[in-house]
Amino acid sequence: MKRTYMHEYHNTRNTRIIQQQELRRTRRLELLHKLRTNTVAAHSSLPNYENIKNGILSLNLRVVYDSVYQFRQILCRTEAPPIQEMVQTHLVPRFVELLSLNNILYTDAKEKALINSCRTEAAWVLTNIASGDTQQTSTIIENGGIPLLFKMLNENDDIADQAIWCLSNIAGDKEVFRDNILHFPKSLELLFDLYKRNNANLTKNVTWLLSNLCRGKNPVIEHKKAAIIIKVFTNLLKSNDTDVVHDVIWGISYIIDGNFKVIDKELITYLYSLLTQLCDLKGTESTNVPRNLTAPLIRCIGNACVVSDDVMTFLMSNSLLGVLKSLFFKISAPKLRREICWIISNVSLSYDITEAYEVLFYVLDNLERSIQIEALYALMNLEDNTIYDKILKHMINLSNHSEELNDEIVKCVERNCARDAINISLSKSSKILDFISSERSEQVKLRFDL
DSSP states (O other): OOOOOOOSSSSSSOOGGGGGGGGGGHHHHHHHHOOOOOOOOOOOOOOHHHHHHHEEEEEEEEHHHHHHHHHHHHHTOOSSOOOHHEEEEEEHHHHHTTTTTHHHHSSSSOOOHHHHHHHHHHHHHHHHHHHHHHHHHHHHHHTTTHHHHHHHHOHHHHHHHHHHHHHHHHHHTOOHHHHHHTTTOOOOOOOOHHHGOOEEEEEEEEHHHHHHHHHSSSTTOOOOOOHHHHHHHHTTTTTHHHHHHHHHHHHHHHHHHHOGOOOOOOHHHHHHHHHHHHHTTSSSOOSSSGGHHHHHHHHHHHHHHOOOHHHHHHTTTTTTHHHHHHHHHOOOHHHHHHHHHHHHHHHHTTTTOOGGGHHHHHHHHHHHHHHHHHHHHHHHHHHOOHHHHHHHHHHHHHHHHOOOHHHHHHHHHHTTTTHHHHHHHHHHTTTTTTHHHSSSSHHHHTTHHH
């Protein structure tokens, strides 16, 4: 995903916003682009627009720097940054040119600090352009931005940091851009080398970039690349930096979803141990695992349950339903609760879920429709016909059924066909039709991207 904003210039990050833990396509579409900013008034405009544009095309380094800086300030607005307007200036090729030390503008210049500042500002402009839509991001790639950004990784920490931001926004846009980065010669080696600098901020941002490089399912990241990255992630799980661990676990969840064969049981066991610590079954509050890891840990375990029967067996033999039940009542985030019900739904295909009934009926009695749907899927998978009469009333109220549909339900009940009644209400509810219009396997594929 892309960064939405960043408030300070030198090596500081904005606090992770809570939406980064949302679990469906809404989250991904809303928060895919993260724009690096400092505080700029929303009413900022482009004064002396032609002068600024002409300044960027100048052969005077100071004039160029001042003009790029002004452009960057405008793009740092937190509200409606004019990304498209900037792209339409046709200056993206110029900003890309300004990344290169071989630019004629720098050849005879003696102010090394000013050169580096100009290049960093240009990279910052491109970073914010890459926080826009796919077409806007593509202008950077088409003008040769990726190779120059990789060259910047070999320079000082500030320059490398800005290059990482830009590469991360590009990688988070779509799979083809992600692969452009992965296929750059020795791309992963160059990124891994940055860990050797022992710079906490670089470590955070490189980890975020690696996590972005694992995202996407059309296609998924190459198996060989995933196998290399997972080794680095495994080591980073023991980091004391919760931001690093947070991004690592999200990255692992993406890999599980598309390249599960590179995941070993030891890793799943460790992740599950973190999840169990979050919801101590004795009712005590764990202080060892940060709460912001809840969402990616749930996603990891949920993905693993879907793709591996062996993992499902292991988790069920280690109190999975009890852990999910405890966690469900400890958290309030609707999308996390929905994710838990989704996992229970998958478990119900092969295992008895009596232990989770309390969760499912609580959902039907108290929570919103989107979570109720997940709970009902779990209940539909059961062989225990005695529970269907208990949930029939929930189905009748789940959506605005017509009188004709209600009559059909009543007839089914009269014939002691409670299961058929549930299926009728699901299949004919316009609110739910999209959820059951395809085979269960197709739903599993789609749900991660809803």
